[in-house]
Amino acid sequence: MTPANEPMLQLLAPDGSYGVEKPFSRYGEVIDSLGEDQLRTFYRDMARIRRFDQEAIALQRQGQLGLWVPAIGQEAAQIGSGYAVGQNDHIFPSYREHGVAITHGVELMSILKMMRGVNHGGWNPEETRFHLYAIVLGSQVLHAVGYAMGVKLDGKVGTGDLENDLAVISYFGDGATAEGDVSESLLFAAVNEAPIVFFVQNNQWAISSNIASQTKVPLYRRGEGFGVPGLRVDGNDVLACYAATKIHMDEAREGKGPYLLEALTYRIGAHTTSDDPSKYRDESEVEYWRQRDPIARFEVFLRRQGVEESFFEEVAEAGDELARDIREQTFALPKPPLESIFDNVYSDDHPEITAQRAWLRAYEDQMGEHE
Amino acid sequence: MKTRWVSMSNYQEMAIAKAINAGLRRAMQKDEKVLVFGEDVARLGGVFRVTEGLLDEFGESRIFNSPIAESGIVGTAIGLAMRGYRSVAEIQFDGFVFPAFNQITSQLARLTYRSEGFQQMPVVIRIPVGGGIGAVEHHSESPEAYFAHTPGLRIVSPSNPNDAYWMIQQSIESPDPVIFLEPKRRYWQKGPVNLDTAPLPLHSARLLREGSDLTLIAHGPMVATALQAAELGAEEGVNIEVIDLRSLSPVDYPTLLASVQKTSRVVIAQEAPNNVSLGSEIAARIAEQAYYYLEAPVLRVGGFDTPYPPAKLEEEYLPDADRILEAVDRVLAY
Numbered sequence: 001m002t003p004a005n006e007p008m009l010q011l012l013a014p015d016g017s018y019g020v021e022k023p024f025s026r027y028g029e030v031i032d033s034l035g036e037d038q039l040r041t042f043y044r045d046m047a048r049i050r051r052f053d054q055e056a057i058a059l060q061r062q063g064q065l066g067l068w069v070p071a072i073g074q075e076a077a078q079i080g081s082g083y084a085v086g087q088n089d090h091i092f093p094s095y096r097e098h099g100v101a102i103t104h105g106v107e108l109m110s111i112l113k114m115m116r117g118v119n120h121g122g123w124n125p126e127e128t129r130f131h132l133y134a135i136v137l138g139s140q141v142l143h144a145v146g147y148a149m150g151v152k153l154d155g156k157v158g159t160g161d162l163e164n165d166l167a168v169i170s171y172f173g174d175g176a177t178a179e180g181d182v183s184e185s186l187l188f189a190a191v192n193e194a195p196i197v198f199f200v201q202n203n204q205w206a207i208s209s210n211i212a213s214q215t216k217v218p219l220y221r222r223g224e225g226f227g228v229p230g231l232r233v234d235g236n237d238v239l240a241c242y243a244a245t246k247i248h249m250d251e252a253r254e255g256k257g258p259y260l261l262e263a264l265t266y267r268i269g270a271h272t273t274s275d276d277p278s279k280y281r282d283e284s285e286v287e288y289w290r291q292r293d294p295i296a297r298f299e300v301f302l303r304r305q306g307v308e309e310s311f312f313e314e315v316a317e318a319g320d321e322l323a324r325d326i327r328e329q330t331f332a333l334p335k336p337p338l339e340s341i342f343d344n345v346y347s348d349d350h351p352e353i354t355a356q357r358a359w360l361r362a363y364e365d366q367m368g369e370h371e
Numbered sequence: 372m373k374t375r376w377v378s379m380s381n382y383q384e385m386a387i388a389k390a391i392n393a394g395l396r397r398a399m400q401k402d403e404k405v406l407v408f409g410e411d412v413a414r415l416g417g418v419f420r421v422t423e424g425l426l427d428e429f430g431e432s433r434i435f436n437s438p439i440a441e442s443g444i445v446g447t448a449i450g451l452a453m454r455g456y457r458s459v460a461e462i463q464f465d466g467f468v469f470p471a472f473n474q475i476t477s478q479l480a481r482l483t484y485r486s487e488g489f490q491q492m493p494v495v496i497r498i499p500v501g502g503g504i505g506a507v508e509h510h511s512e513s514p515e516a517y518f519a520h521t522p523g524l525r526i527v528s529p530s531n532p533n534d535a536y537w538m539i540q541q542s543i544e545s546p547d548p549v550i551f552l553e554p555k556r557r558y559w560q561k562g563p564v565n566l567d568t569a570p571l572p573l574h575s576a577r578l579l580r581e582g583s584d585l586t587l588i589a590h591g592p593m594v595a596t597a598l599q600a601a602e603l604g605a606e607e608g609v610n611i612e613v614i615d616l617r618s619l620s621p622v623d624y625p626t627l628l629a630s631v632q633k634t635s636r637v638v639i640a641q642e643a644p645n646n647v648s649l650g651s652e653i654a655a656r657i658a659e660q661a662y663y664y665l666e667a668p669v670l671r672v673g674g675f676d677t678p679y680p681p682a683k684l685e686e687e688y689l690p691d692a693d694r695i696l697e698a699v700d701r702v703l704a705y
Contacts, residue, residue, distance in 0.1 A: 150451045181442055
C-alpha cells in the first residue's frame, strides 16, 4: 500500500506538523520566505479546485459534460507546483491539471467547455503560458522539451536576468511514463541541457493498472539513465511541492539542465467519470490515502499557525458560490456553429476546406437548417 | 534583347539533392528562425548529403543532429514551432517515419485546429521516398497516402531540381505543416534551376507534356518514368499528356480536370500499392467531376499490394514505362 522506503521530501507530515530534515534544508528555506497571504492562497485554491471538481463530476452525472477527469487528492501537487512556476515560464499539462490551470489564470469554464464538447482546447496558450491539455499520453512532454530547446536557442537561460530568463515545466502521470515519448523527452532534454522540469504526478493508478505494472524502479529515478536527476516529493504536501518546484525551476532557468520531480500522491477518485475503481482496488487503500489528504493536512497546519475560523468559512462559502456559478455558465454554453469545424484546420487557404464549407452552407440552406 | 542573356545567367545546373540543399541554404539565410535537424544531418550532411555544408555556414545552433528517435524529432519540432521557430526536420528514410506517426498525425496536424488558431505549425518534414536504389527493407516505401488522409497536413513532392529548389523554400514559408517527399532515386538527376523566380505556387500541378489522346498523371520519382512512357508512346503514334502533380495534398484538381476534359482518358502512375492510394482518390474525383468527359475508366498503375519486395525484385515491382503503356493500351481500347 505504501511505496517502498525511498527518500522523500516532506515538510508537512500527514498530521499537519511541520519539520525540515537536514538534507532538505534548502527546501525549508524557500518556505521560510513565504508570507501568510501566500499560504492562505494555497489553501484557498486547493479548496476551490476540489469544490470545482466535485461540481464537475455532478455536472457530468447529470449529462451536462461528456466526461470529467477528477483530480481529487492531487490538489497539493498541482497548486504547490503551479504557484512555484515563474511569470515567464511555460507549462505543458496533461489533462488532469485543473489545479495548475487556476494558478495561471486559465478560466475554469474553458476546461468545462472542452469536456462538454464545445471545443478541443479553449484557451490561448500564448497568453496563459499554460498550454492546451494533451490527451495522447506523453505527447505533450516532447513539445515541452522542444519549447525548452527554443528558449535556450533564444538565449533566455542562465543570463542572470530574472525578467528575461525562463524555464518550462511538463506534467504527466505515472501511466504516461511508460510511453516512449516520455523516454525520448528525457533523452532530448538531457543531451540539449534544456531548461525543463519534468513533474510526474504519481497517483499510483493508470486507470486500472497500478504503479507496480508501470515501473520496477521508483519514478524519481527514471531519468537517471538519461542523465536527468530526480527527487521524490510528498505530493500531498503543498509546501514540499512548492519548494521543490521553485528550486528546480530556478535551477533550470539558471541553466543547470533538466530535472525530474516525482510527486507521490493518490488518485482518490476514478480515472474519469467513465471508470469504476471499485472493480480493481480496495476501499481500504483509498481510506489509507484519505487519511493523508492534502487539504485537511494543510488546514491543521494553518490553524496551528493561527489562521482564524472565519477564513475557512469564507473559503467554503466561496466554493459553493463557484459551484453555482459554473453550473449556470455550463448550462448557458452555446453549441458552436457547425461551420466552425472548418476553421483553423489550416492557417492558409485550402481548396478542399473552401469547397466543403461552401457545400455545407448550400446543403444547410437547401434543408432549411438555420442555427 | 539582352533579357534572355541576363535571365540565362541566373540559371544553374544542379542535381535534385543539391537543389534542395541550395533551397535550404537560401531559406536559412532569409530567416534566422529556420532550423534544420534530424539524424546525421550536421557534419555528415545527411545520408544523402542533402544538408551538406550547412553546418559550416550556419553553425550548430541552426543545424544539429538529433538523437535517433523520430517521434522525438517531430515532437520537439512542434515545441520549437510553439516558440516561434520554423523547423525543417529530416526523417532519414521513408520506412523510419512511422515511429513519428502519432506526433505527425495526432499532434502536428491538429494543433492549429485544437488551439483555435492560436498556434501555427510551420514545420517541414523532409522524407526521402520511393524505391529503386537496391536497398534493404524499410528504405523504399511510398507512404504518401497515410499523410494525405490526415486533415491539417500539406504534402508535396518535387520531381526535378527547379521544383526541388523552390518547393522546399515555399514549404518552409508555409504556416502549416508540410510533408516534403524527396524522390530518392532521382536525387542525382540534374537540371536547370532558375535562381530568381519560383515557377509555380506550392500546390499547383504542372502540365509537363502536352498531348491529346490520354492524360498520364504522376508525381515524384514516377514523373521521369511517365515522361519516358510518353516518348515511347509517341513513337507508336499515341499522344500522351503528362501531368506532374507536385502537390499531393491538396491536389490541384482544376489542372487535372482541364486535361481530362481535353483527352477523356486517364492513367495514374505511382510507386505506392494501389489499394486506398493517392491514385485511388484522384480516380474517384475524376469520376465525380468529369464523368461526362470520360471515354474509359481511370486506370492506376502502381506497386502491387504486397510489402515492398527485396531489392532483386524491385525493378519488376516498380511500374516502368512498359507497365504504364500496357495500361495506356487498355484505356485506349475503350
